Amino acid sequence: MKIKEQAEVIGQKKLAEGVYSLLLKTTISAYAVPGQFISIFSNDGSKLLPRPISICEIDKENGTLRVVYRVVGKGTTEFSSLTEGDSVEVMGPLGNGFPLEPGKAIVVGGGIGVPPMLELTKQLGNDVVAVMGYRNDDLFLADEFIDAASELIVATDDGSVGVHGTVVDAMKENDLVADVIYACGPKPMLKGVAEYAAAKNIKCYVSMEERMACGVGACLGCVCESKEKDDHSHVNNKRVCKDGPVFLSTEVVL
Amino acid sequence: MKIKEQAEVIGQKKLAEGVYSLLLKTTISAYAVPGQFISIFSNDGSKLLPRPISICEIDKENGTLRVVYRVVGKGTTEFSSLTEGDSVEVMGPLGNGFPLEPGKAIVVGGGIGVPPMLELTKQLGNDVVAVMGYRNDDLFLADEFIDAASELIVATDDGSVGVHGTVVDAMKENDLVADVIYACGPKPMLKGVAEYAAAKNIKCYVSMEERMACGVGACLGCVCESKEKDDHSHVNNKRVCKDGPVFLSTEVVL
């Protein structure tokens, strides 16, 4: 069930330098699961393509979705000026989402890969260690992970808080083990997490990113390389928007 | 002195079906004269060219300009949703404006050619007969012409108010004479007014329209045919945006 509609802006606030949290009232919330994303469209007729943004929180009761995004270009700049009562075109829910596996979990987020892990952490329940990596002490959403996870471990690039280094450094330092690892962040980080998981023999899911056009699997714009021939494409390519964004770390080339 | 700036919307109201009156705070008001126009720009990055709109009223004291326009396409549709406090990009004042001639004047406006005559009527002083043509009994601005002119004669296409027919019919019916005639409206109307003026040997100014790009005389997009070789172009073409929009009826081919 995919919906394209005008969502109402319930509110927006700045979480950190260039990072915004946007709360939208949309019927998409009824169908969304953690790890899925929505496409947000610009109001400007010269910017046609959707901006894919992961779902950070789902409130089915109030019919809202929360997304957290970083301003990096024209589209996200435009979104950052949305205020309560505005409307914005959205499409979703898109992609497959994280499978909720039983047992102990580690959720790993890096940079703007932090927000998509929040709803997952909440839905996984209590036995979750969250490992979140930031540039500096601007620890957006950290307080919410403290509430949602059993434990929060922070890594920062500049060493200002927590482990000085990457999330993988933090995982190693704490010698974390679990039944499953979920990760979202830049590709080098995903690669590191996947290697850690492989070394420890832990099942690992990664959420991938690629430039998108359709967002629904039709255009083949957003593929990532798969290790095996893909069932749909019959070549070594999987569509991030439709077959992903969540893949087993062993399925894709990182 | 031409200015391009963000004007503040002081207010907007609907005057008639599809006709809006927009009040803008802009420093352009300090330099504007009746018969000039401003370029209004769209906020949408796919619609780049200015929409030329005539100045309807100038309030130098409050630093505002009033424009009245009809919604005919994408740009004017966008403008019609502007509300108090919004800002909109404008450039002006553009064009030459109506010369204020001494003596008795007739001001003639047809359809969306009505609004540009209001400031002129006011500035001409008291000995002015206004002849305004409308489609039907939606007589936008008529009350303001009653206040500004010595007399208002109305013509309607459907005969619902005043003279049944065109402004030229109305002028004929009232056998109007004066020292000068000023006219703005569709080309066939301007032609009729010019012929009336010629027959009665009255000096006549007409305000012309043409599709524009630059609005400042650089691109040669907006020319109209002139009877004599033009001093600037050295061919039989005059730029509506720069040499006009106001011309002597005897200068241009109608």
Next chain:
Amino acid sequence: MNTKVTIAGVEFQNPIMEASGTFGSGMEYSEFVDLNKLGAVVTKGVANVPWAGNPTPRIAEVSSGMLNAIGLQNPGVEVFCERDLKFLESFKDTRVLVNVCGHSAEEYIEVVDRLASEKRVDMLEINISCPNVKEGGIAFGQDPKAVEEITRLVKAHAKQPIVMKLSPNVTDIKVMAKAAEAGGADAISLINTLTGMKIDVERQNFVLANKTGGMSGPAVHPIAVRMVYECANAVNIPIIGMGGISTWEDAVEMILAGATAVSIGTANFYNPTATTDILQGVINYMERKKIDDINDIIGIVK
């Protein structure tokens, strides 16, 4: 009111199709639109064997448009017949155009031969204009002799009528249209994408892994209208017009310029119901303008 149009003996319930490569084989967008409402489904290009396409990024946004360098990724004609054509079985009201690509004449013919027996295929659209294929592809579409030659070869093998899809990256589109006609094409479709490039000034590198990509979307529409107009006045075979159609006005514009049918591509990406929205807009226009038959306005602006 009649919205039916006929191209090479094939009747379409209305002139609205989607453009190859933007709609898969319809599966994904069938969540948004009833495929049975469309004049035709035009499939993504199909080759004799699976193609992996280009590396990513394959997509870049540009002003009022986009660049793509998919590189004709496709699962090959065998899988296509078994899966995609089977899926399309159930949509009886819509016609099916299969877009065919290849690196060489032989590869085109292999696909055409394989499709010959497929009942669900109403027409073949031969893509001789994709700018993202290094061999064949653009070379075919930019040389009138090659266009005529490949048309003749394909026509000799095809069991379904053939539509030659022309590249806009040429000096004179009329010459290419005439070459296709001379080679025996039943119809032509245009435009494919215009070759463009985007450079990331921060990274000082190309945005697309392939360096160049095909430009589509509203930005190319005025060029497409001009080319459709030129071809309509140069050849006697019907034209399927496309390029930047985003609204019903764009579709009507293309029909007035001379297109018997129109395809909607990039617009699907920002409006998944673009095809049916545009169809409804065209119908409203016909009602308002008292046009009883869509055929009455094809190419009337001269």
Next chain:
Amino acid sequence: MNTKVTIAGVEFQNPIMEASGTFGSGMEYSEFVDLNKLGAVVTKGVANVPWAGNPTPRIAEVSSGMLNAIGLQNPGVEVFCERDLKFLESFKDTRVLVNVCGHSAEEYIEVVDRLASEKRVDMLEINISCPNVKEGGIAFGQDPKAVEEITRLVKAHAKQPIVMKLSPNVTDIKVMAKAAEAGGADAISLINTLTGMKIDVERQNFVLANKTGGMSGPAVHPIAVRMVYECANAVNIPIIGMGGISTWEDAVEMILAGATAVSIGTANFYNPTATTDILQGVINYMERKKIDDINDIIGIVK
């Protein structure tokens, strides 16, 4: 920081010019920008005698761009020298490129000869690509033999360096660039406008009196970047790049692709200070990226 660039021995204080036909001879925009700040003023096309141009409407808006069919209206070279060149006398810091048009080789040469003695003219830009002229014009720009021939003829007469302005309405821009180089061009400039068409669906008629017009603005930018890139890697003469430059990013993109200087056209119409705004943006970029010399980034994206 050095922003100076040199083309055919002529030094420009910076690489930012405006594009012919969008800026007159600078008079009108001198109310908005100090012409002395620009790398060069490029004049509207000048012919041997006054040209009346096309009937109106001459302008149509399209998505992220516009169509124009001015038809090279100009007052003729005599008036141009007396009035426009005289006006430009007082702006010593900026270079002057005179854009030359004609219906035939003879007409081009007449203008070039007349300008030979004009000290204020630093360079000639030979417009062999205007799509709005029926004779000559596009015919010259779309045939490599004609390009080489006219280049050679003009070069033989010209006292100033010549820049050949190429049409993008061709199958292979590299061929045209090489033809201009072979004919002795000192530089090339590209792109001129792409031929487009707009139809008014309500009136069921062309929007432009001339039916077709030249498309410019951001919509054409990706095509322009691609063509500049292709030419930069095909010829050894410098390139003045243009087409849809609207922001400093667009200008830098063009320089990275291989343009020694860039011209800004349509953007002036919606931002009269586009030229100087873009210049400032380029300077800020150089500072931020620690680029000491603009010449260090010309064509570095390969």
